[in-house]
Amino acid sequence: MKKRIMAVLLAAASVVAVAGCSNSGSGSSNSTTTTAATAAADNGGAAAADTTAGGGDAAPAAAGSDEGNVFNIYAWNEEFKGFFEKYMPGYDAGAATLNGVPVKWTINPSDDGVYQDKLDAALQAQASASADDKVDMFLAEADYILKYTDSDYTMDISQIGLSQVDTEYTYTVQAASDSNGKIKGVSFQCCPSALIYRRSIAKEVIGSDDPADVQAALDSWDKYDAVAAKAKDLGYYMHASFAETYRVFSNNATSAWVTNGELTIPDVVDKWTEQAKSYYDKGYILDTLPGVWDDGKTAQMFADGKSMCFFGPAWYFNFCMGNAQDPDKGCYGDWAICEGPQAHFWGGTWILAATGTDNPSLVADVMRAFTENEEVCENLVKNEGQFSNNKTVNAKFANDPDFGNAFLGNQNDTAVFSEMTDNIVWANATIYDQLCNEKYQEFIKDYINGTVDKNTALANFYGYINEKYPAVVTP
Numbered sequence: 001m002k003k004r005i006m007a008v009l010l011a012a013a014s015v016v017a018v019a020g021c022s023n024s025g026s027g028s029s030n031s032t033t034t035t036a037a038t039a040a041a042d043n044g045g046a047a048a049a050d051t052t053a054g055g056g057d058a059a060p061a062a063a064g065s066d067e068g069n070v071f072n073i074y075a076w077n078e079e080f081k082g083f084f085e086k087y088m089p090g091y092d093a094g095a096a097t098l099n100g101v102p103v104k105w106t107i108n109p110s111d112d113g114v115y116q117d118k119l120d121a122a123l124q125a126q127a128s129a130s131a132d133d134k135v136d137m138f139l140a141e142a143d144y145i146l147k148y149t150d151s152d153y154t155m156d157i158s159q160i161g162l163s164q165v166d167t168e169y170t171y172t173v174q175a176a177s178d179s180n181g182k183i184k185g186v187s188f189q190c191c192p193s194a195l196i197y198r199r200s201i202a203k204e205v206i207g208s209d210d211p212a213d214v215q216a217a218l219d220s221w222d223k224y225d226a227v228a229a230k231a232k233d234l235g236y237y238m239h240a241s242f243a244e245t246y247r248v249f250s251n252n253a254t255s256a257w258v259t260n261g262e263l264t265i266p267d268v269v270d271k272w273t274e275q276a277k278s279y280y281d282k283g284y285i286l287d288t289l290p291g292v293w294d295d296g297k298t299a300q301m302f303a304d305g306k307s308m309c310f311f312g313p314a315w316y317f318n319f320c321m322g323n324a325q326d327p328d329k330g331c332y333g334d335w336a337i338c339e340g341p342q343a344h345f346w347g348g349t350w351i352l353a354a355t356g357t358d359n360p361s362l363v364a365d366v367m368r369a370f371t372e373n374e375e376v377c378e379n380l381v382k383n384e385g386q387f388s389n390n391k392t393v394n395a396k397f398a399n400d401p402d403f404g405n406a407f408l409g410n411q412n413d414t415a416v417f418s419e420m421t422d423n424i425v426w427a428n429a430t431i432y433d434q435l436c437n438e439k440y441q442e443f444i445k446d447y448i449n450g451t452v453d454k455n456t457a458l459a460n461f462y463g464y465i466n467e468k469y470p471a472v473v474t475p
Helices: 007-016 036-042 079-087 111-124 145-149 170-175 199-205 211-217 221-233 246-250 267-282 295-301 314-319 360-369 374-384 391-398 413-423 433-448 454-468
Strands: 032-034 071-075 101-107 137-141 185-187 192-198 237-239 307-312 335-338 349-353
Touching (some): 079 374, 137 360, 170 185, 192 199, 211 335, 221 237, 246 267, 267 433, 335 413, 349 360, 391 413
Antiparallel strands (some): 032 101, 192 335
């Protein structure tokens, strides 16, 4: 069996908190800038090993003589940087150049909006910036991508010679499109999110750890509630964090947070609120109410944890469940995934071309490499635990009976995710989503734990929105 033995890699990844755990504040608290010169210095002046990946479907075009002398990339952590440096065709790791052009990374953490603030300042100064300082390419997440795609700061990919390809998943294209349907970027990953469960606990609570049996027992919220009660009776928690199921509900909203300048809480978000309140009152979740990224929740990933369910995409269990990988206290292999009560996605990283870039051909090369180049995409799946944004590549692994993930007891997670993608919905996105989603959970927590009544919690949330977005009308 082609097991992906990733324990060492994952343990290391959890320490530096890179990859898709963007909301955990991954990355340094200060800006990190990497250039060819600093890369050489970090290697003691010696050239690093050549990790250039050749071949694939889209050969890189040589940088044009009329293009820039520095390729500037903005990001919020080092996940994509790592993939880029290992797999990007034409990248020279020793010189830190792409097709002969020095690559400069500017990395700021996503905490408290630092990344967006720094990026916004750079984009606003783009027209007057020197050629070597112009932003060429930057990364964005689902929660705020519309802010950039529906603006003049990003370019239609047709302007750099690209078009939508059939192997990309539909929602990833929709997410990168502006209100007029122009495609402004591409994603190197598709992020269907699964219910991740402890096999040993499922055997006690449900009677089986087989993914088909667990899915049958948890394929609706009514069934999920019933199993939560049984788990409590047996001394377990259904899930640890009060916010654990938030994305499952919010990603299935049929209305937007803000419509015609007026804020309305989506019905599914209110349903989540009442579920979270009920679970807290009944003892189905930890009474300390840890957040999604808090230590109180992640401690439940150790072998002595009592929580059965977690929710997340491939990047979550591969990069953010380090405690489960711990050689001494972890429970590597005691996990599996299924779709759960509702299909949903979580996060994702999009590559966008900045208007005014003086390296359009390099941006196009990167976009092609991480969506169309099958060798690059295969490396993301088999070496990095990603679910790529290339249907052909994913199908290859999904249909391979010898391909499995050792962390998941050798379950073929690519096959599970492949079945889930058609059910993912991208709709009702607004530029307000990130703060509305994050701050709603923050304020409503006081209602869930009984500190204030629901109306007071909502009033506090509305007050925040009024202060942050004066033009938005609240109830």
